Amino acid sequence: MAVTGVLRPGFIQLRVLDMEAAVTHYVDRLGLNTVTTGPDGRVYLKAWDEFDHHSVILRKADNAGLDVMAFKVASEADLDTFAKRITAWGLAVDHVPEGEQPGLGRRIGCVLPSGHRIELYATIALSEKHPPIKNPDVWPEEPRGMKATRFDHALLYGPDIDKNLKFFQEALDFSLAEKIELPDGLLAIWLTCSNKAHDIAFVKHAEPGKFHHAAFFLETWMDIGHAADLMTRYNISIDIGPTRHGITRGQTIYFFDPSGNRNEVFAGGYMYYPDNPTRVWDENELGKGIFYYEKQLNERFLTVVT
Numbered sequence: 001m002a003v004t005g006v007l008r009p010g011f012i013q014l015r016v017l018d019m020e021a022a023v024t025h026y027v028d029r030l031g032l033n034t035v036t037t038g039p040d041g042r043v044y045l046k047a048w049d050e051f052d053h054h055s056v057i058l059r060k061a062d063n064a065g066l067d068v069m070a071f072k073v074a075s076e077a078d079l080d081t082f083a084k085r086i087t088a089w090g091l092a093v094d095h096v097p098e099g100e101q102p103g104l105g106r107r108i109g110c111v112l113p114s115g116h117r118i119e120l121y122a123t124i125a126l127s128e129k130h131p132p133i134k135n136p137d138v139w140p141e142e143p144r145g146m147k148a149t150r151f152d153h154a155l156l157y158g159p160d161i162d163k164n165l166k167f168f169q170e171a172l173d174f175s176l177a178e179k180i181e182l183p184d185g186l187l188a189i190w191l192t193c194s195n196k197a198h199d200i201a202f203v204k205h206a207e208p209g210k211f212h213h214a215a216f217f218l219e220t221w222m223d224i225g226h227a228a229d230l231m232t233r234y235n236i237s238i239d240i241g242p243t244r245h246g247i248t249r250g251q252t253i254y255f256f257d258p259s260g261n262r263n264e265v266f267a268g269g270y271m272y273y274p275d276n277p278t279r280v281w282d283e284n285e286l287g288k289g290i291f292y293y294e295k296q297l298n299e300r301f302l303t304v305v306t
Helices: 019-029 076-089 161-170 221-233 283-290 299-303
Strands: 006-016 033-037 043-046 056-060 065-073 094-096 107-111 117-121 150-158 175-182 185-192 200-204 210-217 238-244 250-256 262-268 279-281
Touching (some): 006 019, 006 150, 019 043, 019 056, 065 210, 076 107, 161 175, 175 283, 221 250, 238 299
Parallel strands (some): 006 056, 175 279, 210 262
Antiparallel strands (some): 006 065, 107 117
């Protein structure tokens, strides 16, 4: 499968209330590496198996949540093409100059119908501590904490997700891997620009711009169990898990950072190809779709967002 245009998730910027506690959580517990701290106090992080300069940015603020999620595109020419396509679709495009973040080229951004900001970029520096390229060992140094390998995807809550679906399909060439349909319309959508089960997902919600979780990929189900042990050892607030999804088939635990932002560690999931049909869930099997073993949703998972 030739991956062109939008390649993959690139970075996510989260608001945190206590930077010291957040860095302990994301570095010592989740296992990300600190890259640098910017002059404005933002902290830049990456997982051990990522080549890019950074993939997670923490910004101290008075309220937790999501500032932006960005995707990497294949070339600078693609970036110009997508700027035109987004404008033609009907969203306003703004431009962020090179250097606004360390190691990062110019970006374009827009606000989705759901109230979330996304950005696209083509150029980012290679991390000084990237995975080995020549005669590589399986990891450059022993992974730490939960051993997160990459920032994998995000789930966002907001209104007008039917318009989000059209935008991602028509302007950015994403595919709809799975959806939940209720009698009154779409409840949730799982979108992919790659051969992963999803790269971004949305759930219908009255308030715009809400953040549900950022997910980090682990290699195996055993690593999910190891992560659960660490959460208990360090009194990390767990939402649910270890368990499994029916939707995406991923193995999972949901938990919270010290600011109340929900995280997920995620393993498994099926391979997606563009000629696959969309998998559809309805209200009769909604619980099984989200939590395959429990077959029911918990109230916290549905209502707690930042």
